[in-house]
Amino acid sequence: MPGPDRARAHSAPGRDPPPRHLGAARTENFCYSRRPEMAHPASLLADTVRKAVVDAFGPEHAGADPAVHRSAFADYQADVALRLARAVKRPPLEIAELLAQKVEVSGLCSEVRASRPGFVNFTLDRAFLERSVEALARDERAGVPRAERPETVVIDYSAPNVAKEMHVGHLRTTVIGDALARLLGFLGHRVIRQNHIGDWGTPFGMLIEHMLDIGVGATDELGLFQFTEFYQAARKKFDDDPAFADRSRKRVVLLQQGDAETLALWERLVEASRVYFRAVYDKLGVLLEDSDIRGESAYNADLPGIADELERRGIARVDDGALCVFLPEFTGRDNEPLPLIVRKRDGGYGYAATDLAALRYRVETLGATRVLYVVGAPQHQHLAMVFAVAKRAGWLPDSVRAEHVAFGSILDENRKMFRTRAGESVRLLALLDEAIERAERAIREKNPELPAEERAEVARQVGIGAIKYADLSTERIKDYVFDWSRMLAFEGNTGPYLQYAHARICSILRKANETGIALASDLLRGQVPEGVRVELGEPAERALAIELLDFAAAVDAVGVALQPHRLCSYLYELANTFTAFYEACPVLRADNPALRDSRLVLAAATRRVLATGLGVLGIAAPARM
RNA sequence: GCGCCCCUAGCUCAGUUGGAUAGAGCACCGGACUUCGAAUCCGGUGGUCGCAGGUUCGAGCCCUGCGGGGCGCGCCA
Incomplete structure (x- = not known):
């Protein structure tokens, strides 16, 4: 039942102060066509409320958030009076009334009124709205201003592995990262995409040896692209055949030593993967290109310097043979400080070292003011530790923000990790093809008149769009349930x-x-x-x-x-x-x-x-x- | 054991730095097509916001404890 409070609180005659009616709008004040950039109503109102607060209560309240947002009781409302009440020691309603009087909204609002217990309600002026929509309709940016202070944003996303197929696990990072790259770019920031692919490490010993076994040219015909079989065959030989395992280990050493022939073989694998990545990114419709690739191998030369500097400055120390940074704010089992292992006991470098080198590169060489890591939530602690060490080493100054853009897992209808029946990870290309097929079927059924050629293209746009939208439309930190019928539905938020x-x-x-x-x-x-x-x-x-x-x-x-x-x-x-x-x-x-x-x-x-x-x-x- | 994340209607999800009455879609029931694309629309049913305290003028949102679920926790990345 509707409570009586509602009427009392919001519309009791005589209790609320009378509305302030304004004269004819002077819309020339807000003639957007003369402005290089438009400003939207919420920001205009926020500005004017902020001024009114200073005007009424002094500059010490200049930092107060005007708290302007859409309202069910008017077009917009400001809640600042309620928050100011304590600081200025006056009743909220009184403050709201004062602000309603002081606020300069000619040409912007047709009515401003205070409301109990301390809201200020704004009704936008009709002519203002009319002129603004006209401006929006002819603005290529649809009314979105460019950032006043453009940043250099490095976005780390996608990051597939060389010689492995991409699977659903790469979907979210790629889709979310792509959306953020586009959006921040649209806002006028300088966006630098970084595809931190896994192109280095011990597995490459066995992969190269396997490639030599089956014939070097064979990798060129991996087609689209039997990397999974290739990888698994190499793995099996490594496990079953001691001689092969021995060759593989020696090959890793050659690779790390920079042996020219080995590097050429390695590069062959990387190139085959680049071809494959391009195919996936093309089908998915994301911005990533070869020039965005900067894999782990790119930082090899920096790793000794990273380790040396940390050790020399006493930030890292050798523990049980490994060079570690211990951070008191991170503890693991038994409440012991958790190590970030920079250099392993065998002298090799772990991914922590690579991440540190990459972060330093992004700040010092790329000039990032903001670094985004579109990486799954389970890696939160690792990234937090990397950021902490980088801060301590001075590689991540306070002027640069490093942010973990964390996301949850994709689940099946039983709320288990999304996998095939056989328990394998789902191939990304197969998933995308299925989306396109399902979209094609739906379109054919619902709009038979659409020419087949156009239908094929639209099916691609709808199928891929459905997958992306399903991924983007829920809060990214949460896990989400993958459901074909829901994401492809023509009803609801799809x-x-x-x-x-x-x-x-x-x-x-x-x-x-x-x-x-x-x-x-x-x-x-x-x-x-x-x-x-x-x-x-x-x-x-x-x-x-x-x-x-x-x-x-x-x-x-x-x-x-x-x-x-x-x-x-x-x-x-x-x-x-x-x-x-x-x-x-x-x-x-x-x-x-x-x-x-x-x-x-x-x-x-x-x-x-x-x-x-x-x-x-x-x-x-x-x-x- | 320590740490991080999640818990809102039967299901899947929103809920903007704490603000006025917790909202959608699906499902279910009932309406709206000789009329701009009915693939769209409009009603209705449905919620102790995991539980209990606390802070506040005001808590789904912040703090503490508890419960349930997921994931991390030294040489893989």
Whole structure:
């Protein structure tokens, strides 16, 4: 039952202060077309509230978070008064009232009112919204400003192993990393992708010997690509045949010594893998290229220096033959400090040394101000230790942020690790092909008129998009359940649903164009002629406008928190808001041409935001499906 | 044993630095197509937010303890 508090708290006549009605909007203050970059409503409101706080309570509160966000009781609300109450020793409502009076919102809001117990509610001005949506509709960036202070962001992701097939375990790191790379790049940061492939280590001894056994040329025909069989055959010989094992060990030594012939054989394996990686990345539609590859081997020459410096400066010490860094803040069994092993007892270097060298390279050579590791959650402690050691050694200064972008596992319907029936890891290429096949079947059934050639391409976009979206749309730290029928559903928060929403809008614009509406051909080319005006007379139109203008805030939030699922939620909400608009407001059959054009612009703006939003997630937005 | 992560409706998941009434989809029940793409839409049923304390004007969110699940914890990466 609805509680009485609600009425008392929010709308009791005479209890809340009267609303502050503002005069006619001076929209020229917010004429976006004159600005190099747009600012979205939430940030404009935050700025103006911040000023009002300083104005009312002094500069010592300049740092107070205005706490502006969307509201169920207005367009936006600010909660800063509630938080300020203690500091300024005044009742929250009084503070809210004062802020409502002081806040400078002419041209931005049509109404500002305080509400118990201490909220400030903002209603955006209609003309402001209309002009802003017009600007968004003709802005290639759909209203997203570039970062004021661009950073150099190094993103470490994907990292498959040479001479091994990629499997589901590589899906999340590759998809999440790609989305973050696109999104941060879109925000104007300098993004440097780093594919830290596993191209070094003792297994290469047996792999090279096996390659010699079956004929060097054979690896060129590994095709797409029987690395698993290749690897397993080598492994079996290593375990069963002492002579082969002996050769393998000697080969490792040759490799580490830089023997030219051995290196050439090794390079042959790496190149075969690069061909394979390209095929996977191409099918998956991610940005990674050969030039992004900087594997473990790239740091070989740095490892002795890393070890020496740590030992010389007393950060590391030899324990039981191995060079270790002990960090008091990390403990393991028996409460003993946990070692980070830099150099093994046999003189070889472990992956900790490589990670340290890579981090130093990224900071000192690449000039990173932010380093992201898109790596599974189980590695959290390892990375935390690497960061801690790097900090202590001065390789990771306070001016650089190193962040572990951790993610959970992919589970099957029984909540077990996602594997084949035989208990093997699922091949990534097979998984992608199945997604495409399933999408193809669905499209053929639901839209038989689509030409076969186009259908094949759309099936690829929908199938891959479904897999990516399923991965990106839940909070990444949690495990998620892999479910074909859910991710390929056209209902709910799925990739296909958003792609459908986009395709349907395209269809409206196409139809308008075919009907001979002049504006439509401009809109299809992404252009909005001068003079076309958006009118927001209906609540559904107004709601859509506000949602559209929130796009920048959604993208920005992901850039900070590195949580792509927030952008997914936003896009899903936008699609729903558009549908509500579309149900309530006839577009092609609007009452008059001006209203029809206004609604076409709203549709075009929605299309742009959907396509841009899906694009920064790495998901295609087909015009028909 | 120590540490990290997770626990929200029958299922799968949202819930923005603590803010006004905890929301979607699926499933189930009932509606809406001679009408812009019904692949879309609109209602309804359904929740002691794992449990118990604490901090706060206010806790799904923060702190402590407990329970359940997952994963790490010296020479693989």
